[in-house]
Amino acid sequence: MHPLAIRRQAQLEHRNGSSISSIAVHLDLPYPTVHRWCRNEGAPDSRFTEDRCFRCRATAPTDQLQYAYLLGSYLGDGHLVTAAKVPVLRISCTAAYTDILDQVERAMLATLANRVQRIRQKGCVNLQSYSKHWPCLFPQAGPGKKHDRKIDLEPWQRAIVLDHPAAFVQGLFHSDGCRTINRIVKAGRTYEYPRYLFANESADILALCGWALDLLGVAWRLNRRNSLSVARRDAVALLDRHVGPKS
Ligand SMILES: [Zn+2]
CATH class of the missing domain: 1.10.10 (Arc Repressor Mutant, subunit A)
Known part of the structure; x- marks a missing residue:
């Protein structure tokens, strides 16, 4: 060698x-x-990520759009383990959605990661990256499950989402959402309506999703305690422009 x-x-x-x-x-x-x-x-990546951490540099992120998307993905299906020697950000994606996998990986690389590992598990892939600075970027990290604690955005995170609500909503729907076809039979004829669902056990995260949908002018309603639905034709058409079916 x-x-x-x-x-x-x-x-x-x-x-x-x-x-x-x-x-x-x-x-x-x-x-x-x-x-x-x-x-x-x-620590893994620590030599380089310090320079790249926009909170430690006290600047805006280089790519706010990617951060907004990653924030949505993290709140949906992400996990930041801070108990380890070096914090690790892990985002679970369904293995079949290869475009989403690539998109989440790009967002991690654009935001902070120098390297993203793909850990295969049954039907899903965990994208993970080690850095001391992930907690700077996701201060929502804490012990236990997200729905057991208060989840709120910092003012600087809200400012980024205000500028890029579509990317944030896309991240949320790519992780915990779906686009389904609702079939209704009326007088012997079947009508099909596409609709979007976003399911999350955290009432705070559901509220953040609703807030960002309001910013986009997308009508929504809570259809269950832990799920939000976008079903109006004009609202679905708007989300089709910003999210679309998973692939
Ligand atoms: Zn930092």
Whole structure:
């Protein structure tokens, strides 16, 4: 192996959690060498993401649209584990929706991640990225489930959604929403109406979805305690422009 490749391999293993001594043994290298290579690596991605974290830089995100989309995806089916040594952002996507998978990955890369891992599970793929700075960007993170705690947006997050409500709504519907066909039989004839549903156990997240739909001028109603429906023809047509069927 090329010396640079060995060094990269050692750093990769370290980022993935292997200890310096085990890497030294595994790659048959002196401990001080591996230590020198890895000591500044620190936490996964930390060398680079600090520069990229728009909260720590106290600037607006480079790509607000991507952040708005990622925020919607995170509130829908995302999970930010802050208990680990290095926080990890995980967003679950249905494996069959390959376009959505790519779109979420692009949003993670555009926002902060240098690398996104795809972890396959039964029928779904977890997109995950490690960085100390994910909690700066998603201060809603906390212990337990999202519907068991208050979820509110910070003023700076609201400002981004106000500028990009469509991207936020798209992220929400791509994760916890769907476009279905409602069939109604009237006088022997079948009528089909498309409608959108967004289901989430958190009343706060449902309210945020409703707020963003209001910003877009999309009519909606709560059809169940934990679900919101967009069924009016003009409202569905508007959402078709912003969200569309999952793929
Ligand atoms: Zn930060």
